[in-house]
Amino acid sequence: MQPRNMSMSGVVDLAAVKAAQEAKAKAEQARAEAARQGGTGAVSPAELVIDVDEAGFERDVLQRSAEVPVVIDFWAEWCQPCKQLSPVLERLAVEYDGRILLARIDVDANQMLMQQFGIQGVPAVFAVVAGQALPLFQGAADEQQIRQTLDQLVAVAEERFGLTGLTVDPDAEPGGAPQAAPAAGPYDAALNAAALALDAGDLGGAIQAYRNVLADDPAHPEALLGLAQAELLQRVQGMDPQKVRQEAAEKPSDVRAQIAAADLDLVGGHVEDAFGRLIQTVQRTAGDDRDAVRVRLLELFEVVGPEDPRVIGARRALARALF
Template sequence: MQPRNMSMSGVVDLGAVKAAQEAKTKAEQARAEAVRQGGGGAISPADLVIDVDEAGFESDILQRSAEVPVVIDFWAEWCEPCKQLSPVLERLAVEYDGRFLLAKIDVDANQMLMQQFGIQGIPAVFAVVAGQALPLFQGAAGETQIRQTLDQLVQVAEERFGLTGLTVDPDAVPGGGGAASDAEVPVGPYDALLEAAVQALDAGDLGGAIQAYKNVLADDPGNPEAQLGLAQAELLRRVEGLDPQRVRADAAGKPQDIEAQITAADLDLVGGHVEDAFGRLIETVGRTAGDDREAVRVRLLELFEVVGAEDPRVIAARRALARALF
Protein backbone atom coordinates (compact mmCIF):
# COMPACT_ATOMS: atom_id res chain seq x y z
CA MET A 1 0.00 0.00 0.00
CA GLN A 2 1.33 3.42 -0.90
CA PRO A 3 0.92 6.39 1.45
CA ARG A 4 -1.18 8.40 -1.01
CA ASN A 5 -3.95 8.94 1.53
CA MET A 6 -1.66 10.07 4.31
CA SER A 7 -1.33 13.64 5.49
CA MET A 8 2.21 14.53 4.50
CA SER A 9 2.35 17.74 6.51
CA GLY A 10 0.79 16.66 9.78
CA VAL A 11 -2.26 18.87 9.26
CA VAL A 12 -5.67 18.33 10.77
CA ASP A 13 -7.99 16.13 8.71
CA LEU A 14 -10.93 13.85 9.40
CA GLY A 15 -8.66 10.84 9.77
CA ALA A 16 -6.34 12.60 12.19
CA VAL A 17 -9.19 13.83 14.36
CA LYS A 18 -9.88 10.34 15.68
CA ALA A 19 -6.28 9.13 15.62
CA ALA A 20 -5.45 10.38 19.11
CA GLN A 21 -8.14 8.23 20.70
CA GLU A 22 -7.92 5.24 18.35
CA ALA A 23 -4.15 4.93 18.56
CA LYS A 24 -4.09 4.28 22.29
CA THR A 25 -6.98 1.83 22.04
CA LYS A 26 -5.30 -0.12 19.24
CA ALA A 27 -2.00 -0.24 21.11
CA GLU A 28 -3.68 -1.62 24.23
CA GLN A 29 -5.59 -4.17 22.16
CA ALA A 30 -2.36 -5.32 20.52
CA ARG A 31 -0.66 -5.74 23.89
CA ALA A 32 -3.68 -7.59 25.27
CA GLU A 33 -3.64 -9.96 22.29
CA ALA A 34 0.05 -10.64 22.86
CA VAL A 35 -0.71 -11.58 26.46
CA ARG A 36 -3.52 -13.91 25.39
CA GLN A 37 -1.19 -15.63 22.93
CA GLY A 38 1.37 -16.28 25.63
CA GLY A 39 3.59 -13.26 25.14
CA GLY A 40 4.00 -10.17 27.23
CA GLY A 41 3.99 -7.77 24.33
CA ALA A 42 7.71 -7.10 24.76
CA ILE A 43 10.13 -7.14 21.84
CA SER A 44 13.85 -7.69 21.52
CA PRO A 45 16.14 -4.66 21.10
CA ALA A 46 17.07 -6.17 17.73
CA ASP A 47 13.48 -5.66 16.55
CA LEU A 48 13.64 -1.88 17.07
CA VAL A 49 15.30 -1.50 13.65
CA ILE A 50 13.53 -3.06 10.65
CA ASP A 51 13.98 -3.07 6.88
CA VAL A 52 10.78 -2.13 5.04
CA ASP A 53 9.77 -2.40 1.39
CA GLU A 54 6.70 -1.31 -0.55
CA ALA A 55 4.88 -4.59 0.10
CA GLY A 56 5.31 -4.26 3.85
CA PHE A 57 4.61 -0.55 4.14
CA GLU A 58 1.08 -0.92 5.51
CA SER A 59 1.80 -3.60 8.11
CA ASP A 60 5.29 -2.49 9.12
CA ILE A 61 4.73 1.27 9.19
CA LEU A 62 1.09 2.35 8.96
CA GLN A 63 -0.26 -0.24 11.37
CA ARG A 64 2.70 -0.04 13.75
CA SER A 65 2.37 3.76 13.88
CA ALA A 66 -0.86 3.30 15.85
CA GLU A 67 1.28 1.86 18.64
CA VAL A 68 4.63 3.66 18.42
CA PRO A 69 6.12 6.54 16.39
CA VAL A 70 7.85 5.08 13.33
CA VAL A 71 10.94 6.94 12.13
CA ILE A 72 11.75 6.23 8.47
CA ASP A 73 15.33 6.39 7.24
CA PHE A 74 15.46 6.67 3.44
CA TRP A 75 18.93 5.54 2.34
CA ALA A 76 20.95 3.94 -0.45
CA GLU A 77 24.16 1.92 -0.57
CA TRP A 78 25.91 4.54 -2.70
CA CYS A 79 25.00 7.43 -0.37
CA GLU A 80 28.01 8.34 1.81
CA PRO A 81 26.08 10.69 4.17
CA CYS A 82 23.60 7.84 4.70
CA LYS A 83 26.43 5.64 5.92
CA GLN A 84 27.15 8.23 8.60
CA LEU A 85 23.54 8.93 9.59
CA SER A 86 22.05 5.44 9.61
CA PRO A 87 24.29 3.99 12.34
CA VAL A 88 23.46 6.95 14.58
CA LEU A 89 19.72 6.41 14.11
CA GLU A 90 20.09 2.67 14.75
CA ARG A 91 22.02 3.30 17.95
CA LEU A 92 19.49 5.86 19.16
CA ALA A 93 16.59 3.51 18.39
CA VAL A 94 18.05 1.06 20.91
CA GLU A 95 18.97 3.81 23.38
CA TYR A 96 15.43 5.26 23.32
CA ASP A 97 14.26 1.82 24.44
CA GLY A 98 11.08 1.45 22.42
CA ARG A 99 9.93 5.05 22.34
CA PHE A 100 10.22 4.91 18.55
CA LEU A 101 10.69 2.24 15.89
CA LEU A 102 13.24 2.78 13.11
CA ALA A 103 12.23 1.64 9.62
CA LYS A 104 14.92 1.63 6.92
CA ILE A 105 13.88 1.99 3.28
CA ASP A 106 16.36 1.47 0.43
CA VAL A 107 15.29 4.03 -2.17
CA ASP A 108 16.89 2.14 -5.05
CA ALA A 109 14.64 -0.84 -4.37
CA ASN A 110 11.56 1.22 -3.43
CA GLN A 111 11.31 4.06 -5.93
CA MET A 112 7.53 4.37 -5.53
CA LEU A 113 7.77 5.08 -1.82
CA MET A 114 10.44 7.69 -2.48
CA GLN A 115 8.11 9.41 -4.97
CA GLN A 116 5.08 9.21 -2.72
CA PHE A 117 6.95 10.93 0.10
CA GLY A 118 8.19 13.61 -2.30
CA ILE A 119 11.85 12.98 -1.51
CA GLN A 120 14.29 14.95 -3.65
CA GLY A 121 17.51 13.74 -2.06
CA ILE A 122 18.89 11.44 0.61
CA PRO A 123 19.45 10.88 3.41
CA ALA A 124 15.90 11.88 4.30
CA VAL A 125 14.15 11.10 7.57
CA PHE A 126 10.38 11.09 8.11
CA ALA A 127 8.13 9.99 10.93
CA VAL A 128 4.68 8.40 10.86
CA VAL A 129 2.53 8.86 13.96
CA ALA A 130 -0.98 7.37 14.12
CA GLY A 131 -1.03 7.17 10.33
CA GLN A 132 0.09 10.78 9.86
CA ALA A 133 3.42 11.39 8.10
CA LEU A 134 5.67 14.37 8.72
CA PRO A 135 9.20 15.25 7.61
CA LEU A 136 11.89 15.38 10.31
CA PHE A 137 15.06 16.41 8.47
CA GLN A 138 16.95 15.90 5.23
CA GLY A 139 20.67 15.65 4.64
CA ALA A 140 23.43 15.37 7.19
CA ALA A 141 22.51 16.20 10.78
CA GLY A 142 24.45 16.28 14.02
CA GLU A 143 23.56 13.97 16.87
CA THR A 144 22.44 16.87 19.06
CA GLN A 145 19.95 18.00 16.43
CA ILE A 146 18.76 14.43 15.90
CA ARG A 147 18.20 13.93 19.63
CA GLN A 148 16.26 17.19 19.92
CA THR A 149 14.05 16.17 16.99
CA LEU A 150 13.43 12.70 18.42
CA ASP A 151 12.67 14.11 21.87
CA GLN A 152 10.03 16.39 20.38
CA LEU A 153 8.60 13.54 18.31
CA VAL A 154 8.13 11.15 21.24
CA GLN A 155 6.69 13.94 23.40
CA VAL A 156 4.10 14.91 20.79
CA ALA A 157 3.28 11.25 20.13
CA GLU A 158 2.56 10.67 23.81
CA GLU A 159 0.75 13.94 24.58
CA ARG A 160 -1.38 14.15 21.42
CA PHE A 161 -1.85 10.50 20.50
CA GLY A 162 -1.34 8.55 23.71
CA LEU A 163 1.53 6.54 22.20
CA THR A 164 3.87 5.48 24.99
CA GLY A 165 6.00 3.22 22.82
CA LEU A 166 6.95 -0.45 22.87
CA THR A 167 8.05 -2.60 25.80
CA VAL A 168 11.60 -3.84 25.23
CA ASP A 169 12.94 -6.99 26.90
CA PRO A 170 16.63 -7.90 26.40
CA ASP A 171 15.66 -11.54 26.95
CA ALA A 172 12.99 -11.57 24.24
CA VAL A 173 13.73 -13.67 21.17
CA PRO A 174 14.39 -11.47 18.11
CA GLY A 175 11.44 -11.74 15.75
CA GLY A 176 9.57 -13.85 18.27
CA GLY A 177 6.90 -11.30 19.16
CA GLY A 178 7.79 -10.96 22.82
CA ALA A 179 8.81 -12.74 25.98
CA ALA A 180 6.49 -14.85 28.07
CA SER A 181 4.64 -12.98 30.80
CA ASP A 182 1.56 -13.30 32.96
CA ALA A 183 1.18 -9.51 33.28
CA GLU A 184 -2.18 -8.05 32.45
CA VAL A 185 -2.68 -4.93 30.39
CA PRO A 186 -3.63 -2.06 32.71
CA VAL A 187 -6.96 -0.39 32.06
CA GLY A 188 -7.26 3.35 32.70
CA PRO A 189 -10.18 4.68 34.70
CA TYR A 190 -11.57 6.58 31.71
CA ASP A 191 -10.84 4.10 28.92
CA ALA A 192 -14.50 3.08 28.59
CA LEU A 193 -15.64 6.69 28.23
CA LEU A 194 -12.88 7.49 25.74
CA GLU A 195 -13.76 4.39 23.73
CA ALA A 196 -17.40 5.49 23.77
CA ALA A 197 -16.31 8.83 22.31
CA VAL A 198 -14.41 7.07 19.51
CA GLN A 199 -17.43 4.90 18.73
CA ALA A 200 -19.63 7.99 18.62
CA LEU A 201 -17.24 9.62 16.16
CA ASP A 202 -17.28 6.46 14.02
CA ALA A 203 -21.08 6.65 13.96
CA GLY A 204 -21.05 10.35 13.06
CA ASP A 205 -22.57 11.25 16.44
CA LEU A 206 -20.53 14.36 17.21
CA GLY A 207 -22.87 15.36 20.04
CA GLY A 208 -22.41 11.99 21.71
CA ALA A 209 -18.63 12.19 21.34
CA ILE A 210 -18.58 15.69 22.82
CA GLN A 211 -20.65 14.57 25.80
CA ALA A 212 -18.39 11.54 26.39
CA TYR A 213 -15.30 13.75 26.45
CA LYS A 214 -17.03 16.20 28.78
CA ASN A 215 -17.88 13.33 31.12
CA VAL A 216 -14.19 12.48 31.39
CA LEU A 217 -13.18 16.10 31.92
CA ALA A 218 -15.82 16.53 34.65
CA ASP A 219 -13.80 14.11 36.80
CA ASP A 220 -10.34 14.72 35.33
CA PRO A 221 -10.10 18.27 33.94
CA GLY A 222 -6.49 17.79 32.86
CA ASN A 223 -6.98 14.58 30.85
CA PRO A 224 -5.02 15.28 27.63
CA GLU A 225 -6.88 12.75 25.47
CA ALA A 226 -10.25 14.15 26.45
CA GLN A 227 -9.09 17.75 26.01
CA LEU A 228 -7.80 17.06 22.49
CA GLY A 229 -10.80 14.93 21.56
CA LEU A 230 -13.27 17.54 22.77
CA ALA A 231 -11.54 20.35 20.89
CA GLN A 232 -11.50 18.32 17.67
CA ALA A 233 -15.07 17.05 17.96
CA GLU A 234 -16.39 20.56 18.65
CA LEU A 235 -14.48 21.85 15.63
CA LEU A 236 -16.03 19.20 13.42
CA ARG A 237 -19.50 19.99 14.69
CA ARG A 238 -19.00 23.70 13.97
CA VAL A 239 -18.14 23.07 10.32
CA GLU A 240 -20.72 20.33 9.77
CA GLY A 241 -23.03 21.24 6.89
CA LEU A 242 -21.22 24.45 5.94
CA ASP A 243 -20.96 25.54 2.30
CA PRO A 244 -17.20 26.20 1.87
CA GLN A 245 -17.63 28.56 -1.09
CA ARG A 246 -20.19 30.68 0.72
CA VAL A 247 -18.13 30.78 3.91
CA ARG A 248 -15.04 31.96 2.06
CA ALA A 249 -17.01 34.51 0.05
CA ASP A 250 -18.52 35.94 3.24
CA ALA A 251 -15.10 36.17 4.88
CA ALA A 252 -13.59 37.91 1.84
CA GLY A 253 -16.48 40.35 1.49
CA LYS A 254 -16.90 41.13 5.20
CA PRO A 255 -13.43 41.58 6.72
CA GLN A 256 -14.93 43.35 9.75
CA ASP A 257 -17.41 40.56 10.47
CA ILE A 258 -15.74 38.52 13.21
CA GLU A 259 -18.17 35.60 12.92
CA ALA A 260 -17.40 35.31 9.21
CA GLN A 261 -13.67 35.28 9.95
CA ILE A 262 -14.01 32.77 12.80
CA THR A 263 -16.10 30.41 10.68
CA ALA A 264 -13.66 30.64 7.78
CA ALA A 265 -10.77 29.90 10.14
CA ASP A 266 -12.54 26.75 11.38
CA LEU A 267 -13.01 25.63 7.80
CA ASP A 268 -9.38 26.44 6.97
CA LEU A 269 -8.15 24.26 9.81
CA VAL A 270 -10.31 21.24 8.98
CA GLY A 271 -9.12 21.56 5.38
CA GLY A 272 -5.50 21.43 6.52
CA HIS A 273 -4.71 25.12 5.93
CA VAL A 274 -3.31 25.61 9.42
CA GLU A 275 -1.24 28.74 8.81
CA ASP A 276 -4.15 30.37 6.92
CA ALA A 277 -6.51 29.71 9.83
CA PHE A 278 -4.09 31.14 12.37
CA GLY A 279 -3.14 34.11 10.20
CA ARG A 280 -6.76 35.03 9.52
CA LEU A 281 -7.60 35.21 13.22
CA ILE A 282 -4.40 36.99 14.21
CA GLU A 283 -5.11 39.68 11.60
CA THR A 284 -8.67 39.98 12.96
CA VAL A 285 -7.34 40.37 16.50
CA GLY A 286 -5.14 43.21 15.26
CA ARG A 287 -8.05 45.20 13.85
CA THR A 288 -10.64 44.60 16.59
CA ALA A 289 -11.10 45.61 20.21
CA GLY A 290 -13.15 44.81 23.29
CA ASP A 291 -15.51 41.84 23.23
CA ASP A 292 -14.94 41.23 19.53
CA ARG A 293 -11.19 40.91 20.02
CA GLU A 294 -11.67 38.59 22.98
CA ALA A 295 -14.03 36.31 21.02
CA VAL A 296 -11.48 35.98 18.22
CA ARG A 297 -8.64 35.39 20.68
CA VAL A 298 -10.54 32.63 22.47
CA ARG A 299 -11.32 30.84 19.21
CA LEU A 300 -7.68 31.06 18.19
CA LEU A 301 -6.63 29.45 21.47
CA GLU A 302 -9.15 26.67 20.83
CA LEU A 303 -7.60 26.02 17.44
CA PHE A 304 -4.16 25.93 19.06
CA GLU A 305 -5.50 23.12 21.27
CA VAL A 306 -6.64 21.17 18.21
CA VAL A 307 -3.25 21.33 16.50
CA GLY A 308 -1.17 20.85 19.66
CA ALA A 309 0.97 23.13 21.79
CA GLU A 310 4.26 21.63 20.58
CA ASP A 311 3.51 22.13 16.89
CA PRO A 312 5.93 24.70 15.37
CA ARG A 313 3.01 26.46 13.67
CA VAL A 314 1.31 26.97 17.02
CA ILE A 315 4.51 28.26 18.61
CA ALA A 316 4.98 30.78 15.79
CA ALA A 317 1.33 31.82 15.90
CA ARG A 318 1.48 32.40 19.67
CA ARG A 319 4.33 34.84 19.14
CA ALA A 320 2.39 36.60 16.38
CA LEU A 321 -0.70 36.78 18.61
CA ALA A 322 1.33 38.37 21.40
CA ARG A 323 2.58 41.02 18.97
CA ALA A 324 -0.97 41.70 17.77
CA LEU A 325 -2.25 42.06 21.34
CA PHE A 326 0.54 44.18 22.76
Protein backbone atom coordinates in the same frame (compact mmCIF):
# COMPACT_ATOMS: atom_id res chain seq x y z
CA MET B 1 -0.34 4.37 -0.34
CA GLN B 2 0.24 8.07 -0.90
CA PRO B 3 1.63 9.69 2.27
CA ARG B 4 -0.06 12.82 3.55
CA ASN B 5 1.70 15.86 4.93
CA MET B 6 1.48 16.70 8.61
CA SER B 7 2.65 19.95 10.17
CA MET B 8 3.88 19.89 13.73
CA SER B 9 2.32 23.31 14.27
CA GLY B 10 -0.94 22.65 12.45
CA VAL B 11 -4.34 21.33 13.41
CA VAL B 12 -4.63 17.57 13.76
CA ASP B 13 -5.77 15.58 10.75
CA LEU B 14 -9.45 14.68 10.61
CA ALA B 15 -9.54 11.08 11.86
CA ALA B 16 -5.91 10.55 12.75
CA VAL B 17 -6.30 11.06 16.48
CA LYS B 18 -9.33 8.79 16.75
CA ALA B 19 -7.79 6.12 14.54
CA ALA B 20 -4.59 6.23 16.56
CA GLN B 21 -6.47 5.90 19.83
CA GLU B 22 -8.46 2.92 18.53
CA ALA B 23 -5.37 1.20 17.13
CA LYS B 24 -3.48 1.87 20.36
CA ALA B 25 -6.35 0.36 22.37
CA LYS B 26 -6.30 -2.75 20.17
CA ALA B 27 -2.55 -3.06 20.60
CA GLU B 28 -2.89 -2.77 24.37
CA GLN B 29 -5.59 -5.45 24.31
CA ALA B 30 -3.30 -7.71 22.29
CA ARG B 31 -0.46 -7.17 24.76
CA ALA B 32 -2.80 -7.85 27.67
CA GLU B 33 -3.91 -11.09 26.03
CA ALA B 34 -0.29 -12.07 25.50
CA ALA B 35 0.37 -11.38 29.18
CA ARG B 36 -2.54 -13.63 30.18
CA GLN B 37 -1.02 -16.37 28.04
CA GLY B 38 2.34 -15.95 29.73
CA GLY B 39 3.96 -13.45 27.36
CA THR B 40 5.19 -9.94 28.10
CA GLY B 41 3.74 -8.07 25.13
CA ALA B 42 7.11 -6.32 24.79
CA VAL B 43 9.52 -6.02 21.89
CA SER B 44 13.22 -6.76 21.97
CA PRO B 45 15.76 -3.99 21.24
CA ALA B 46 16.51 -5.74 17.95
CA GLU B 47 12.93 -5.11 16.81
CA LEU B 48 13.31 -1.33 17.09
CA VAL B 49 15.10 -1.27 13.72
CA ILE B 50 13.36 -2.97 10.81
CA ASP B 51 13.85 -3.23 7.06
CA VAL B 52 10.70 -2.38 5.12
CA ASP B 53 9.69 -2.89 1.50
CA GLU B 54 6.68 -1.83 -0.57
CA ALA B 55 4.76 -5.02 0.20
CA GLY B 56 5.07 -4.57 3.94
CA PHE B 57 4.83 -0.77 4.13
CA GLU B 58 1.20 -0.60 5.23
CA ARG B 59 1.63 -3.27 7.90
CA ASP B 60 5.09 -2.32 9.16
CA VAL B 61 4.86 1.47 8.92
CA LEU B 62 1.29 2.75 8.62
CA GLN B 63 -0.26 0.33 11.11
CA ARG B 64 2.66 0.50 13.55
CA SER B 65 2.51 4.32 13.45
CA ALA B 66 -0.75 4.09 15.43
CA GLU B 67 1.36 2.88 18.39
CA VAL B 68 4.70 4.60 17.98
CA PRO B 69 6.26 7.29 15.73
CA VAL B 70 7.94 5.48 12.85
CA VAL B 71 11.10 7.16 11.57
CA ILE B 72 11.91 6.19 7.98
CA ASP B 73 15.52 6.12 6.80
CA PHE B 74 15.58 6.18 3.00
CA TRP B 75 19.02 4.94 1.97
CA ALA B 76 20.98 3.34 -0.87
CA GLU B 77 24.00 1.05 -0.95
CA TRP B 78 25.98 3.44 -3.16
CA CYS B 79 25.26 6.47 -0.90
CA GLN B 80 28.29 7.33 1.26
CA PRO B 81 26.43 9.85 3.53
CA CYS B 82 23.84 7.10 4.15
CA LYS B 83 26.58 4.87 5.54
CA GLN B 84 27.40 7.58 8.06
CA LEU B 85 23.83 8.51 8.98
CA SER B 86 22.17 5.09 9.19
CA PRO B 87 24.30 3.75 12.08
CA VAL B 88 23.55 6.91 14.09
CA LEU B 89 19.80 6.48 13.54
CA GLU B 90 19.99 2.80 14.46
CA ARG B 91 21.86 3.55 17.68
CA LEU B 92 19.41 6.31 18.62
CA ALA B 93 16.41 4.07 17.89
CA VAL B 94 17.67 1.65 20.53
CA GLU B 95 18.62 4.47 22.91
CA TYR B 96 15.12 6.00 22.69
CA ASP B 97 13.89 2.71 24.18
CA GLY B 98 10.62 2.24 22.30
CA ARG B 99 9.67 5.91 21.87
CA ILE B 100 10.43 5.58 18.15
CA LEU B 101 10.64 2.74 15.64
CA LEU B 102 13.20 2.99 12.83
CA ALA B 103 12.20 1.64 9.40
CA ARG B 104 14.99 1.35 6.80
CA ILE B 105 13.94 1.53 3.13
CA ASP B 106 16.35 0.83 0.25
CA VAL B 107 15.28 3.29 -2.45
CA ASP B 108 16.81 1.24 -5.28
CA ALA B 109 14.59 -1.72 -4.37
CA ASN B 110 11.52 0.39 -3.57
CA GLN B 111 11.21 3.02 -6.27
CA MET B 112 7.47 3.44 -5.81
CA LEU B 113 7.84 4.48 -2.17
CA MET B 114 10.61 6.87 -3.15
CA GLN B 115 8.32 8.51 -5.69
CA GLN B 116 5.34 8.63 -3.35
CA PHE B 117 7.34 10.46 -0.71
CA GLY B 118 8.73 12.85 -3.33
CA ILE B 119 12.34 12.05 -2.49
CA GLN B 120 14.90 13.75 -4.71
CA GLY B 121 18.01 12.35 -3.06
CA VAL B 122 19.31 10.24 -0.20
CA PRO B 123 19.76 10.09 2.66
CA ALA B 124 16.25 11.34 3.43
CA VAL B 125 14.49 10.91 6.75
CA PHE B 126 10.72 11.02 7.27
CA ALA B 127 8.41 10.16 10.13
CA VAL B 128 4.94 8.66 10.07
CA VAL B 129 2.69 9.42 13.05
CA ALA B 130 -0.84 7.98 13.19
CA GLY B 131 -0.68 7.40 9.44
CA GLN B 132 0.47 10.94 8.66
CA ALA B 133 3.79 11.49 6.84
CA LEU B 134 6.16 14.21 8.04
CA PRO B 135 9.50 15.15 6.42
CA LEU B 136 12.23 15.46 9.04
CA PHE B 137 15.46 16.22 7.16
CA GLN B 138 17.42 15.37 4.02
CA GLY B 139 21.13 14.94 3.67
CA ALA B 140 23.74 14.98 6.41
CA ALA B 141 22.84 16.04 9.94
CA ASP B 142 24.85 15.99 13.14
CA GLU B 143 23.74 13.91 16.10
CA GLN B 144 22.64 16.90 18.19
CA GLN B 145 20.31 18.08 15.40
CA ILE B 146 18.92 14.56 15.02
CA ARG B 147 18.27 14.29 18.75
CA GLN B 148 16.45 17.63 18.79
CA THR B 149 14.29 16.52 15.85
CA LEU B 150 13.47 13.18 17.48
CA ASP B 151 12.66 14.85 20.80
CA GLN B 152 10.19 17.14 19.06
CA LEU B 153 8.69 14.23 17.16
CA VAL B 154 8.18 12.18 20.32
CA ALA B 155 6.59 15.17 22.10
CA VAL B 156 4.16 15.83 19.25
CA ALA B 157 3.23 12.14 18.98
CA GLU B 158 2.40 11.95 22.67
CA GLU B 159 0.72 15.34 23.12
CA ARG B 160 -1.40 15.38 19.96
CA PHE B 161 -1.92 11.70 19.21
CA GLY B 162 -1.57 10.00 22.59
CA LEU B 163 1.23 7.71 21.34
CA THR B 164 3.45 6.59 24.21
CA GLY B 165 5.53 4.12 22.23
CA LEU B 166 6.46 0.46 22.62
CA THR B 167 7.43 -1.50 25.71
CA VAL B 168 10.98 -2.79 25.36
CA ASP B 169 12.28 -5.86 27.18
CA PRO B 170 16.01 -6.62 26.75
CA ASP B 171 15.24 -10.29 27.46
CA ALA B 172 12.35 -10.55 24.97
CA GLU B 173 12.75 -12.89 22.03
CA PRO B 174 12.65 -11.12 18.63
CA GLY B 175 9.28 -11.67 17.01
CA GLY B 176 7.57 -12.35 20.31
CA ALA B 177 5.51 -9.15 20.51
CA PRO B 178 1.90 -9.49 19.35
CA GLN B 179 0.74 -7.56 16.34
CA ALA B 180 -2.65 -5.98 16.71
CA ALA B 181 -4.77 -6.98 13.74
CA PRO B 182 -7.56 -4.48 13.16
CA ALA B 183 -10.91 -6.21 13.19
CA ALA B 184 -13.21 -5.56 10.29
CA GLY B 185 -16.23 -3.53 11.33
CA PRO B 186 -19.65 -3.09 9.77
CA TYR B 187 -18.80 0.43 8.55
CA ASP B 188 -15.30 -0.19 7.20
CA ALA B 189 -16.41 0.13 3.57
CA ALA B 190 -18.11 3.48 4.15
CA LEU B 191 -15.22 4.82 6.22
CA ASN B 192 -12.71 3.70 3.59
CA ALA B 193 -14.84 5.42 0.95
CA ALA B 194 -14.74 8.61 3.02
CA ALA B 195 -10.95 8.38 3.36
CA LEU B 196 -10.52 7.84 -0.38
CA ALA B 197 -12.81 10.80 -1.11
CA LEU B 198 -10.75 13.00 1.21
CA ASP B 199 -7.51 11.92 -0.46
CA ALA B 200 -9.05 12.84 -3.81
CA GLY B 201 -10.24 16.23 -2.53
CA ASP B 202 -13.89 15.21 -2.84
CA LEU B 203 -15.17 16.77 0.37
CA GLY B 204 -18.81 16.36 -0.63
CA GLY B 205 -18.32 12.65 -1.18
CA ALA B 206 -16.53 12.26 2.15
CA ILE B 207 -19.29 14.12 3.97
CA GLN B 208 -21.94 11.91 2.42
CA ALA B 209 -20.01 8.75 3.31
CA TYR B 210 -19.73 9.83 6.95
CA ARG B 211 -23.42 10.74 7.01
CA ASN B 212 -24.27 7.29 5.70
CA VAL B 213 -22.54 5.77 8.72
CA LEU B 214 -24.18 8.20 11.15
CA ALA B 215 -27.62 7.53 9.70
CA ASP B 216 -27.31 3.99 11.04
CA ASP B 217 -25.10 4.70 14.08
CA PRO B 218 -25.54 8.35 15.21
CA ALA B 219 -22.85 8.03 17.90
CA HIS B 220 -20.13 6.43 15.75
CA PRO B 221 -16.99 8.28 16.99
CA GLU B 222 -14.84 8.08 13.86
CA ALA B 223 -17.70 9.17 11.61
CA LEU B 224 -18.57 12.07 13.92
CA LEU B 225 -14.96 13.24 13.94
CA GLY B 226 -14.55 12.78 10.20
CA LEU B 227 -17.76 14.61 9.39
CA ALA B 228 -16.83 17.53 11.64
CA GLN B 229 -13.49 18.11 9.95
CA ALA B 230 -14.69 17.41 6.41
CA GLU B 231 -17.43 19.99 6.89
CA LEU B 232 -14.87 22.44 8.27
CA LEU B 233 -12.64 21.97 5.24
CA GLN B 234 -15.62 22.42 2.94
CA ARG B 235 -16.61 25.67 4.68
CA VAL B 236 -13.19 27.26 4.22
CA GLN B 237 -12.89 26.22 0.58
CA GLY B 238 -12.85 29.28 -1.62
CA MET B 239 -12.52 31.72 1.29
CA ASP B 240 -10.29 34.77 0.86
CA PRO B 241 -8.36 34.66 4.17
CA GLN B 242 -7.32 38.30 4.04
CA LYS B 243 -10.86 39.48 3.36
CA VAL B 244 -12.35 37.23 6.05
CA ARG B 245 -9.89 38.39 8.71
CA GLN B 246 -10.30 42.04 7.78
CA GLU B 247 -14.08 41.78 8.04
CA ALA B 248 -13.81 40.04 11.40
CA ALA B 249 -11.51 42.77 12.72
CA GLU B 250 -13.82 45.53 11.51
CA LYS B 251 -17.03 43.87 12.75
CA PRO B 252 -16.39 42.27 16.15
CA SER B 253 -20.13 41.79 16.77
CA ASP B 254 -20.86 40.25 13.37
CA VAL B 255 -21.56 36.60 14.11
CA ARG B 256 -21.07 35.41 10.53
CA ALA B 257 -17.72 37.18 10.23
CA GLN B 258 -16.42 35.82 13.54
CA ILE B 259 -17.51 32.25 12.77
CA ALA B 260 -15.78 32.35 9.37
CA ALA B 261 -12.58 33.71 10.91
CA ALA B 262 -12.67 31.02 13.61
CA ASP B 263 -12.91 28.33 10.95
CA LEU B 264 -9.82 29.75 9.26
CA ASP B 265 -8.02 29.98 12.59
CA LEU B 266 -8.59 26.30 13.27
CA VAL B 267 -7.60 25.10 9.81
CA GLY B 268 -4.44 27.16 10.15
CA GLY B 269 -3.58 25.46 13.43
CA HIS B 270 -4.45 28.45 15.66
CA VAL B 271 -6.69 26.43 17.96
CA GLU B 272 -6.68 28.76 20.96
CA ASP B 273 -7.37 31.77 18.72
CA ALA B 274 -10.39 30.05 17.16
CA PHE B 275 -11.85 29.09 20.53
CA GLY B 276 -11.13 32.47 22.11
CA ARG B 277 -12.70 34.35 19.22
CA LEU B 278 -15.97 32.44 19.49
CA ILE B 279 -16.11 32.59 23.28
CA GLN B 280 -15.73 36.37 23.11
CA THR B 281 -18.48 36.47 20.50
CA VAL B 282 -20.74 34.45 22.81
CA GLN B 283 -20.17 37.08 25.48
CA ARG B 284 -21.18 39.88 23.08
CA THR B 285 -24.30 38.27 21.64
CA ALA B 286 -27.68 36.91 22.71
CA GLY B 287 -30.58 34.83 21.43
CA ASP B 288 -30.23 33.05 18.09
CA ASP B 289 -26.89 34.71 17.35
CA ARG B 290 -25.39 33.42 20.57
CA ASP B 291 -26.78 29.95 19.93
CA ALA B 292 -25.27 29.88 16.43
CA VAL B 293 -21.85 30.74 17.82
CA ARG B 294 -22.18 28.15 20.58
CA VAL B 295 -23.11 25.43 18.09
CA ARG B 296 -20.13 26.24 15.86
CA LEU B 297 -17.81 26.21 18.85
CA LEU B 298 -19.06 22.75 19.83
CA GLU B 299 -18.44 21.57 16.27
CA LEU B 300 -14.85 22.82 16.44
CA PHE B 301 -14.43 20.98 19.75
CA GLU B 302 -15.32 17.78 17.87
CA VAL B 303 -12.65 18.51 15.25
CA VAL B 304 -9.86 18.90 17.80
CA GLY B 305 -11.06 16.11 20.12
CA PRO B 306 -12.77 16.14 23.52
CA GLU B 307 -9.66 15.01 25.42
CA ASP B 308 -7.45 17.83 24.09
CA PRO B 309 -6.48 20.18 26.97
CA ARG B 310 -7.37 23.18 24.80
CA VAL B 311 -10.89 21.85 24.38
CA ILE B 312 -11.25 21.17 28.09
CA GLY B 313 -10.16 24.71 28.94
CA ALA B 314 -12.41 26.23 26.28
CA ARG B 315 -15.41 24.28 27.56
CA ARG B 316 -14.89 25.83 30.99
CA ALA B 317 -14.59 29.28 29.45
CA LEU B 318 -17.76 28.71 27.40
CA ALA B 319 -19.67 27.67 30.52
CA ARG B 320 -18.58 30.86 32.28
CA ALA B 321 -19.61 32.96 29.27
CA LEU B 322 -23.04 31.33 29.11
CA PHE B 323 -23.85 31.27 32.80
